[in-house]
Amino acid sequence: MNRLMLVTAATSAVLIAAPAFAQDHVQTGQWWQPTDLYGSLGYTGINQGSGVDAHIGALTGRVDARFGKYFGLEVEGSGGIAGDTSAQGYKTRLDHQYAGYMVGYLPVTRNFDLFARVGYGDSKVRYSGVNGYAVNTESFNYGAGGQYFLTPHDGVRAEYTRQDSQDIGPSADTVSVSYVHRF
Numbered sequence: 001m002n003r004l005m006l007v008t009a010a011t012s013a014v015l016i017a018a019p020a021f022a023q024d025h026v027q028t029g030q031w032w033q034p035t036d037l038y039g040s041l042g043y044t045g046i047n048q049g050s051g052v053d054a055h056i057g058a059l060t061g062r063v064d065a066r067f068g069k070y071f072g073l074e075v076e077g078s079g080g081i082a083g084d085t086s087a088q089g090y091k092t093r094l095d096h097q098y099a100g101y102m103v104g105y106l107p108v109t110r111n112f113d114l115f116a117r118v119g120y121g122d123s124k125v126r127y128s129g130v131n132g133y134a135v136n137t138e139s140f141n142y143g144a145g146g147q148y149f150l151t152p153h154d155g156v157r158a159e160y161t162r163q164d165s166q167d168i169g170p171s172a173d174t175v176s177v178s179y180v181h182r183f
Contacts, residue, residue, distance in 0.1 A: 034065040034072075040157055042178025044078055046094060048125070048170045054092035056125075057082030060176055064103065072103040074117060090127035095134065097123040099141055111149040118142045121163060123172075139163040139171065147180055155180040 044060040058078035066072040080094030099121030106114040121141050126134045145159025157178045165171045 034067055036064075036066040036072075037183040038062070038064040038066070038180055039183065040064070040178040040180040042157070042176055043081075044174050044176040047173045048092070054084040056080060056084050056092055056094050058094050058097065060097075060178065062178070066103075066105065069107055070105050072105060072115075074101040074103050074119070075099070076101070090132070093126050093128075095124040095126050097121060099139075101141070111155075112146065114144070114146050115159075116142075116144045117159075117161070123163070125170075135170075137163075137170070138166045140166060143174075145176075149180070149182065153182045155182070 040060075040062045042060055044058045046056045046058060048054045048056070057080070059081050060076055060078040062074055062076040064072055064074045076097075076099050078094065078097040080096075083091055083093035085091055099119050101117040101119030103115050103117045108114060119141050121139045123137045123139065124134055125137070126132070141161055141163050143159055143161030145157060147155055147157040149155035157176075157180045159176050161174045161176070163172045163174065
């Protein structure tokens with residue numbers, strides 16, 4: 001039930017943001033031109049469920065294009081930097097993870113935004129042991145978080161994202177903390 005509520009909230013944020021996004025750019029006629037560009041780099045903790053029960057870590061980089069106050073697009077990529085031993089005794093490590101998102105923003109103050117995001121991703125996780133193997137997983141991702149700018153260009157970001165597997169791989173919960181730079 002909590003997942004359903006989170007997906008509904010994230011989807012609602014994006015759908016509510018779309019008309020506001022269009023309204024912001026009606027006057028300029030340049031709806032395709034981003035108003036802000038961000039880059040971020042940080043640590044993501046990944047908790048794989050579905051019987052795997054492994055806690056792995058990744059270095060995550062993101063690029064965000066924000067169109068007006070309420071809408072943006074985001075791409076991210078991660079590489080594994082910390083492994084764990086799964087419930088089955090396999091050493092578990094993220095090989096890579098890529099995802100794209102639509103993002104709805106709620107500006108709280110000039111320096112602080114809340115956001116919700118929905119998107120699609122692809123992950124490859126390696127399990128090594130007696131019979132090691134790798135699993136590629138496509139997932140529907142959704143989550144929420146906040147970002148705070150300490151200076152006009154530098155800030156911090158924290159978020160939670162759920163990766164719901166669309167195939168044989170395990171689903172995962174992720175928590176991320178990142179440094180953000182506004183260009």
